[in-house]
Amino acid sequence: MSVDLQTVKRVAHLARIAVSEEDAERMTGELNAILGFVEQLNEVDVAGVEPMTSVTPMEMKKRQDAVTDGNKAADIVANAPATDENFFLVPKVVE
Amino acid sequence: MSDLTHLTISEARAKLRGKEISAAEITEAYLAAIERANPVLNAYIVVTGDKARDMAKASDAKLAKGEGGALEGIPLGIKDLFATEGIHTQACSHVLDGFKPRYESTVTTNLWADGAVMLGKLNMDEFAMGSSNETSYYGPVINPWRRSRVDTVVMPTTHQGDGGFVSAGGTKTQRSLDNAQLVPGGSSGGSASAVAAFLCAGATATDTGGSIRQPAAFTGTVGIKPTYGRCSRWGVVAFASSLDQAGPIARDVRDAAILLKSMASVDPKDTTSVDRPVPDYEAAIGKPIKGMKVGIPKEYRVDGMPQDIEALWQKGIAWLKDAGAEIVDISLPHTRYALPAYYIVAPAEASSNLARYDGVRYGLRVPGKDIIDMYEKTRAAGFGREVKRRIMIGTYVLSAGYYDAYYLQAQKVRTLIKRDFENVFAAGVDVILTPATPSAAFGIADEDMASDPVKMYLNDIFTVTVNMAGLPGISVPAGLDGKGLPLGLQLIGRPFDEETLFQTAHVIEQAAGKFLPEKWW
Numbered sequence: 236m237s238v239d240l241q242t243v244k245r246v247a248h249l250a251r252i253a254v255s256e257e258d259a260e261r262m263t264g265e266l267n268a269i270l271g272f273v274e275q276l277n278e279v280d281v282a283g284v285e286p287m288t289s290v291t292p293m294e295m296k297k298r299q300d301a302v303t304d305g306n307k308a309a310d311i312v313a314n315a316p317a318t319d320e321n322f323f324l325v326p327k328v329v330e
Numbered sequence: 331m332s333d334l335t336h337l338t339i340s341e342a343r344a345k346l347r348g349k350e351i352s353a354a355e356i357t358e359a360y361l362a363a364i365e366r367a368n369p370v371l372n373a374y375i376v377v378t379g380d381k382a383r384d385m386a387k388a389s390d391a392k393l394a395k396g397e398g399g400a401l402e403g404i405p406l407g408i409k410d411l412f413a414t415e416g417i418h419t420q421a422c423s424h425v426l427d428g429f430k431p432r433y434e435s436t437v438t439t440n441l442w443a444d445g446a447v448m449l450g451k452l453n454m455d456e457f458a459m460g461s462s463n464e465t466s467y468y469g470p471v472i473n474p475w476r477r478s479r480v481d482t483v484v485m486p487t488t489h490q491g492d493g494g495f496v497s498a499g500g501t502k503t504q505r506s507l508d509n510a511q512l513v514p515g516g517s518s519g520g521s522a523s524a525v526a527a528f529l530c531a532g533a534t535a536t537d538t539g540g541s542i543r544q545p546a547a548f549t550g551t552v553g554i555k556p557t558y559g560r561c562s563r564w565g566v567v568a569f570a571s572s573l574d575q576a577g578p579i580a581r582d583v584r585d586a587a588i589l590l591k592s593m594a595s596v597d598p599k600d601t602t603s604v605d606r607p608v609p610d611y612e613a614a615i616g617k618p619i620k621g622m623k624v625g626i627p628k629e630y631r632v633d634g635m636p637q638d639i640e641a642l643w644q645k646g647i648a649w650l651k652d653a654g655a656e657i658v659d660i661s662l663p664h665t666r667y668a669l670p671a672y673y674i675v676a677p678a679e680a681s682s683n684l685a686r687y688d689g690v691r692y693g694l695r696v697p698g699k700d701i702i703d704m705y706e707k708t709r710a711a712g713f714g715r716e717v718k719r720r721i722m723i724g725t726y727v728l729s730a731g732y733y734d735a736y737y738l739q740a741q742k743v744r745t746l747i748k749r750d751f752e753n754v755f756a757a758g759v760d761v762i763l764t765p766a767t768p769s770a771a772f773g774i775a776d777e778d779m780a781s782d783p784v785k786m787y788l789n790d791i792f793t794v795t796v797n798m799a800g801l802p803g804i805s806v807p808a809g810l811d812g813k814g815l816p817l818g819l820q821l822i823g824r825p826f827d828e829e830t831l832f833q834t835a836h837v838i839e840q841a842a843g844k845f846l847p848e849k850w851w
Contacts, residue, residue, distance in 0.1 A: 236732075236735070238726065242726075243722070246722055246725050246726045246729065247722065248706075249725050249729065250681060250709075250721050250722055250725040251685075251688070251702070251705040251706050251709055252706060252709045252710050252713070252718055252721065252722070253703075253706035253707050253709070253710035254710065262718075262719065262722060265719055265783055266719070266722060266723060266726070268782060268783060268784055269673060269719075269723055269783060269784060270723075270726075272670055272673065272784045272787075273670040273671075273673055273674055273736070273740075274670075275666075275667065275670055276667055276670050276671060276674070276739050276740060276743055277739070279664070279667055279739075279742075279743050279746065281739065281742040281743065281746070284742040284745050284746060285742070285745055286738050286741035286742045286744075286745065287741045287742075287744040287745045287748065288741075289572075289602075290558045290572065290748065290798075290799065290800025291557070291558055291559050291602075291604060291800055291825060293559070293602070293604065295601055296598070296601050296605075298598065307432070310432040310433075311432075311691075312691075313430075313432055314428070314429050314430065314431070314432075314691070314692035314693070315690065315691050315692060316689060316690075316692075316693070316694070316695035317695065323690050323691060325690055325701055325704070326697075326698065326699075326700055326701045326704055327700075327701075328700075328701050
């Protein structure tokens, strides 16, 4: 399988990365080189093979159902580019 | 003073405990070495001199009372992927511009609890994506190793005045360092370069496909990627969560064992951290390997592998045999599919992990006409080319209609890769010996690598299988190539059997000797 310029632009939008025409053209070639490289996986007979979900057989640890952390609103917003009274500020999303 | 930087961690530990040296002295020695070398090597992106001095002072107070921890007063460098409270943490990306976390990673918390001193944050490939440290927003790191040239010099016939002697000419060989700058490997290039150039006693690093072992091999240092789940991933900037593991880069096997013991822990904050006590890895060093079964996988003999590497591998086999190990030929039939499967799984996980960099909660924000435009502009400006490439691949292979063909297929192949190892271990093999990398360090801005991303990816051909199977792997320096550059051998072990790796790597280290770069920087 390979990608064309349109697909690259669509994927870039899905990934929320703005691309120029020039970027998209360069990326098309690069992505096709990588997709060409991974193509060889199709040779592998995977009939009856379970996809891996975890490298070490382990049971998900469950945390105690209790409040162990919190009251850190100021810490959480401390690194944000725009805030107001412990809220993150973003461009208007609702008219 | 400067020779204090040449002490290994175990040597410095003994001198600190014996009060022959102070933590303040060794810390100052490292800070002075960094100040001189860093403008050339670019291994550190931030030097935390004041913090280092404060920590050293506290260590000296503890040592005076005989209360020092396992790493009391030992100065370390920290890869920029680890969150360090109040200190620059950007995974060497522009998108995390100005990020200073309000929390500390579990691995670094463990190190400070054991008394280590932080010298600063180390350069790396952006988000740990790269094999040469050239994708860093802060510029490439330079390898302290350079190729050496052996020239045959014709000696001129000389007459030295009246009554002097006449030299008959002839030839002699002369070794000289080449000026070409080499990469230290990646993604933990800053860690490897700093350890090799004596700019820290040891360093933290991380390994998703080879990012500890390949730079260790390129710089003549020891690097271990422990079993998945051994070191907590909490507070380590995520790249590919099912593959990422932290580990140390150190000057010798013993130092790597000392560091891993402090870094590893059982952490309730990481659900993939495994509930097993951390053994005393250092105790495994020096134990005989007589009767140990060492597997040699035929699939690791790849086309076009330099003769130097094949010869090194044979030497490694001979050393282990001489030490009483039993050498067995083994087969890991799905080896060649590990790298292509990795280039589906890792980008898929990365595209999801890196979705959080959106200009809202931290880091860079580029204004846009609406929120989507703001996201797209921020991410376009914040991520470098390699990172964008991997996010794009990951987004594509996870997108509707392609998930089964790519991602599911790769995860099934991953099961087969792990099964290959399980079969070999079930047959009684204790440890597997392979080359660490398919070549020695290459030049900065290598044209072949720059023009074809897949060529760069091939650097991880021997290391990536280990991540795909979640196993521990260590790279240990074993010799120099014809141009005087270090080469490493890799040992792969059973899950949570890091002790056998340290034990066996030490045998190789004893036989091979240590390799130090000639100082030019």
